[in-house]
Amino acid sequence: MTQHDEAFLADWAVQSAFGAVAGTHGVDREAATAPDGEQRRWFAELLESRGFTVQRDAIGNQFGLLELVPGAPYVLTGSHMDSQPTAGRFDGAYGVMASAHACFRVADELRADPASARFNLAVVNWFNEEGSRFKPSMMGSGVFTGKLSLEAALATEDRGGVTVVEALDALGERGNFEGLDVASYAEIHVQQGRSMEQDGVTIGLVDATWAAHKFEFKITGEQAHSGSTLMSDRRDALLGAARLIVAVRELVDEFEQGMLHSACGEIDVYPNSPVVVASQVKLLLDFRSPSEDVLKAAYTSLMATVEKVQHEDRVGIEIIAEHSWDRNPYSEPGVELAREVAEQLGLSNDRVLTVAGHDSTNMKDKVPTVMLFVPSVDGVSHNLDEFTREEDLIDGLHQLTGVVRRLAEGALVA
Template sequence: MSTEAFLTDFHQVAAIGATPAGGVERQAATPEDKQLRDWFTAFAAERGWPVRVDSIGNLFALVEWRPGADYVLVGSHLDSQPLGGRFDGAYGVIAALHAADRLAARVAGGEPPKYNLAVVDWFNEEGSRFAPSIMGSSVFAGLMDEQEMLRVTDPDGITVAEALDAIGYRGTDERPKPAAYAEIHIEQGPVLEREGIALGAVDRSWYTQKLDVEVLGEQSHTGATAMADRRDALVAASKVVVLVHDVTADFEPESIVSSVGYLTLEPNSPIVVPRRVHLVADIRANAPEIVQQARELLLERIAAVAREHDLTIEVRDFDVRPVQHFPEQGLEIAEKVAADLGAGIRRINTMAGHDSVAMNRIVPALMLFIPSIDGVSHCEREYTSDDQMAIGVDALTEATWELLQGGLEAER
């Protein structure tokens, strides 16, 4: 298929769940997510590709050349953040579908490659409606318990299982057996744009972990309770938020990032001093010891806040993800493909989590980046040009072709 066909599909898909400021909102297992999944299924059906849906909602379009052979999986995710960008995730799935179509045409009438091909849309990569993130690929890889994930609830108390049933995408199909995995994604950072380079070959992920924090104070009247008698959970939680932000100053610049992006409070009434705040802190660094040091500093400082305000703050570790090194052979494939296309490429870390990081735990994975304008992501201003996307589709097509021939077998 042509570049024009890819761009037409990409921009048409961006209209599903479109927001007024140019982004999209398609959180996992919502009606908008269903619309996009239906579009994916129709794309496959038009080409005669069987579609499978597994029991955690992962969606696979199969291009089978050798019955019984394993599959090279290629894809990303179609769900978005609230008021998210139209490129994050969806670009990788649409690029994978078009790469598969090009490769199917290449194989037609000739010698089939060693492996079959499966294009995948992973369920709930974003983790905005249902935490944790990277859920579908992590269940596939055996890193998360499927039954536990199906019981996870959104803020309205709806479980993953109920949400998938509601949109008709909790399946029972057998999962394709993977031989290797490939993914392309916008960088979500400034490096490629700043250096004027078309492609990034991801060589490692950052160490990440989250802290689940509950601040437990005492509910009281905002007008009738003396200031000295208050045990205000929100005031204490606000100090925790600042501590999480400021802990990065204890380390070398650009070696660590941290934030609080999720917070709820009870009873959330304008005339009640809050009794409980729940928040999630996200800490990421280029080395595990930095995250661990930051965690220890935060625990000490959070304990001091609890004493100052005479309340309880409970902190629980969860969603700890170690550094993942991507295979050298995959990096070399990416560099060869870029050279053949006449495109610049550099090796690059991923600070964000991706489905490729989960898949790299069970099969050799290759991940490519294309530039993000201003390095922004998870917002409506997220942008990558048509030309930059087109180069990425070409690179993904050729890299996937190498994997189909067994290009990462030495890493298995």
């Protein structure tokens, strides 16, 4: 292991302590919470110590900029440091730390060989990728790419009624940086699945995202005494919600194995009292599939269940928010560039799909983008026990460094 690799692991160990959950290897570092703020301050100092200028934009994205070629556009690389509640320490944070160290190395190389530099270097820690405290997810990159309104994002409230603008201002993490001219983008992430580990692949060349359809349902019943009210008089919103949760799970078995993922992770019940029939439930459900046809068939089936539950349980069911995306390719030249770098480094590699969304899902629609994975043991994700082996972290860092070097030299840009 090189001195550079050891420096990465030392910084990696420090960053893992922010929001660490006692007695576990995981973290609890939701967006714009105190540990997120502490980590951001530490990360800014790290970047500044290596000659980077740190800026924050209006949605709290944190940028580290290094100008090597005056006035030229930037190669941007990064991920997110926020986490789900009680989650793993690799998800997002690995990408940010690998990006910083990749840029440190490439900067050293380009300073030694200035003629080969076409673009400048920038590292980014995107705000609120997880979307657990403030919805939607991928908020920072969504605003940066113009897919999400800044005003709407800043006004978003958490469950306690705290807005994004209040939470960012409390940390001093809302800035006035106007953005930068991005030539190309690279991101590395732990795979949130187990296919690479099973197949013995070290570097995943992400070539497409699964299609997805996400829904927020509102189920409306009527408050009633949960003991004495006649069963036939009840309009039980929680029962309606439970029927949808069961139905979306059972739908999975109507398709070939692995072709449909469905989930409900969040439910909000009112009044949520032991002796009151619930009058309102909000429920987040989603479908994901590598096939748009499967997704459409699942949607049709879900709507039939909605009709049935409305009728039989006498509850109202509305979709109050939904968004969906098609199976969405990453650019082929980016995949090929990543493959060439991996081959040069002698790292086993293969194309993979990503089921989860990433900030690169936003960026790839705007600029040439490379998305990379390293394996995750048993694919454990959004869990304190998430784990990626040290040698995979280092191989991924080498891979990302190679990609950033090629991008800084002008690859993928005409």
